[in-house]
Amino acid sequence: MTTQAEIAPGVLQVTDRKSARAFVDTHIVPYADAYDRQGRVPEELLERMTAAGLWAPFLPRDTGGGGMDLVTLGEVHEEVGRGCSSVRSLLTVHTMVSWAVQRWGSPAQREQWVPALGRGDVLAAFCLSEPGAGSDASGIASNVVEKNGGWVLNGVKKWITNGQRADLFLVFARTATSIGAFLVPRDTPGVEVTPIEDVLGTRASMIAEISFRDVALGPDALLGPSGFTAGMVLTGTLDLGRYSVATGSVGIIQAALEACAAYASRRTVGGSLLKDLPLIQAKLSDMVTDARAARLLVAEAGRLKDAGEASTIMATWVAKYFASTAAARHASEAVQIHGANGCGHDYPVARLYRDAKVMEIIEGSNEIQRITIAGQAEREII
Amino acid sequence: MSANAKEQILDFVRARYPQAEIDETQDIFALGFVNSLFAMELVMFIEKTFEVTIPNDELKIDNFRSAETMSELVDRLSPARV
Ligand SMILES: Cc1cc2nc3c(=O)[nH]c(=O)nc-3n(C[C@H](O)[C@H](O)[C@H](O)COP(=O)(O)OP(=O)(O)OC[C@H]3O[C@@H](n4cnc5c(N)ncnc54)[C@H](O)[C@@H]3O)c2cc1C
Numbered sequence: 221m222t223t224q225a226e227i228a229p230g231v232l233q234v235t236d237r238k239s240a241r242a243f244v245d246t247h248i249v250p251y252a253d254a255y256d257r258q259g260r261v262p263e264e265l266l267e268r269m270t271a272a273g274l275w276a277p278f279l280p281r282d283t284g285g286g287g288m289d290l291v292t293l294g295e296v297h298e299e300v301g302r303g304c305s306s307v308r309s310l311l312t313v314h315t316m317v318s319w320a321v322q323r324w325g326s327p328a329q330r331e332q333w334v335p336a337l338g339r340g341d342v343l344a345a346f347c348l349s350e351p352g353a354g355s356d357a358s359g360i361a362s363n364v365v366e367k368n369g370g371w372v373l374n375g376v377k378k379w380i381t382n383g384q385r386a387d388l389f390l391v392f393a394r395t396a397t398s399i400g401a402f403l404v405p406r407d408t409p410g411v412e413v414t415p416i417e418d419v420l421g422t423r424a425s426m427i428a429e430i431s432f433r434d435v436a437l438g439p440d441a442l443l444g445p446s447g448f449t450a451g452m453v454l455t456g457t458l459d460l461g462r463y464s465v466a467t468g469s470v471g472i473i474q475a476a477l478e479a480c481a482a483y484a485s486r487r488t489v490g491g492s493l494l495k496d497l498p499l500i501q502a503k504l505s506d507m508v509t510d511a512r513a514a515r516l517l518v519a520e521a522g523r524l525k526d527a528g529e530a531s532t533i534m535a536t537w538v539a540k541y542f543a544s545t546a547a548a549r550h551a552s553e554a555v556q557i558h559g560a561n562g563c564g565h566d567y568p569v570a571r572l573y574r575d576a577k578v579m580e581i582i583e584g585s586n587e588i589q590r591i592t593i594a595g596q597a598e599r600e601i602i
Numbered sequence: 603m604s605a606n607a608k609e610q611i612l613d614f615v616r617a618r619y620p621q622a623e624i625d626e627t628q629d630i631f632a633l634g635f636v637n638s639l640f641a642m643e644l645v646m647f648i649e650k651t652f653e654v655t656i657p658n659d660e661l662k663i664d665n666f667r668s669a670e671t672m673s674e675l676v677d678r679l680s681p682a683r684v
Contacts, residue, residue: 451638
């Protein structure tokens with residue numbers, strides 16, 4: 221009889237927050253600053269994540285997945301985000317693509333990709349942004365034309381998380397009538413990956429620019445419907461990505477809080493521990509409160525997803541807006557509480573500060589979130 | 603069943619767009635407020651409320667134009683009821 225090795229003390233698989241916490245504390249927290257400096261997540265951790273079943277545990281059991289509900293998935297992503305936003309970013313984009321193939325794929329596409337995505341044998345990246353278009357997805361210039369019963373793709377995608385490492389790209393491109401989503405294996409001729417180094421935050425998330433030159437794709441490359449509902453592939457996929465980023469932002473607040481609580485209990489100024497100074501206490505109390513509030517908003521969005529409620533989409537916007545702005549605020553205060561130590565390499569808060577800023581830009585920037593939330597404000601009249 | 607479905611769909615659309623005057627045959631796309639967010643919500647609402655799964659080949663704009671066409675879609679996708 222073979223027994224599966226423990227991936228962390230007492231943990232065989234990541235199945236919930238507790239096992240995720242143990243995995244993250246063992247394999248991610250001690251190394252996150254090193255990943256940040258090296259600008260990449262090592263293969264060894266990616267393999268451990270595969271062994272832990274972390275890549276897409278929400279996929280249905282009949283596809284080899286774990287059937288994890290989305291509230292629990294959010295808790296797992298929060299824990300990973302507490303340890304390292306770069307690793308959480310890899311999970312986010314992989315989650316988005318895995319979900320999209322499961323939700324919108326034909327039986328053949330699902331059979332080809334879902335089990336491998338679920339195991340983590342194939343890692344995926346989400347390719348929407350371009351040098352000339354980010355917030356406004358309708359401004360993308362990448363295009364496909366139908367040829368010989370298949371498709372030919374041309375264009376450039378920029379800021380692609382895990383673009384350096386991913387095996388499969390979900391690429392959004394203009395068709396004759398709308399925007400379509402296309403599954404493009406990395407090794408397809410005409411695909412060229414150029415690493416983007418030295419970004420402000422999530423520095424280890426292996427970001428790349430990817431160009432597609434006359435990339436010939438089969439008819440089965442198109443994911444989901446074309447026409448008006450093609451936009452839904454994008455909306456649904458971004459919704460899940462936004463949810464994951466919201467959970468990761470809660471993880472940043474929690475990490476800031478834990479770092480500050482520990483530091484403030486040791487550091488003295490003028491004979492007092494920092495934690496006894498009223499101005500520092502005010503900052504810590506706001507971190508505690510916002511961590512709880514953000515976690516509840518995220519959990520509510522997850523609960524609505526599990527229930528299949530349409531209102532999850534707005535709930536996710538609100539959760540991501542609250543959590544990402546709170547993360548940026550508290551990561552900044554965390555640096556402040558650490559003083560000069562907050563600016564150096566010996567404490568994680570400088571990384572949290574840089575990572576938190578990114579959360580306000582990706583998966584719908586702050587401005588886009590506010591526009592969207594305000595646009596639906598009349599729904600809140602109860 | 604479909605009269606009821608029509609009403610439920612109309613209630614959902616009206617709740618989202620209280621300013622619009624919509625009846626069951628009104629082309630909601632012609633009103634110009636359907637974006638991909640609302641389209642996704644509409645699909646989720648129909649799947650959840652009527653316990654159906656809308657396959658890709660039914661995700662056509664004509665199926666979603668009005669409460670009437672949406673309730674016809676629901677009828678097509680629902681198992682026969684007694
Ligand atoms: C670390 C990192 C990882 C990323 N990973 C991915 C990835 O994996 N895949 C992917 O496709 N993309 C990725 N992106 C790109 C990201 O999705 C875009 O940066 C984001 O959508 C914003 O687009 P933009 O940068 O082009 O900004 P723009 O759209 O050019 O916006 C510039 C500024 O104007 C604001 N703005 C835009 N529209 C309005 C408006 N109507 N009113 C007021 N203000 C407005 C924006 O909020 C922003 O502040 C990543 C970006 C970063 C930084």
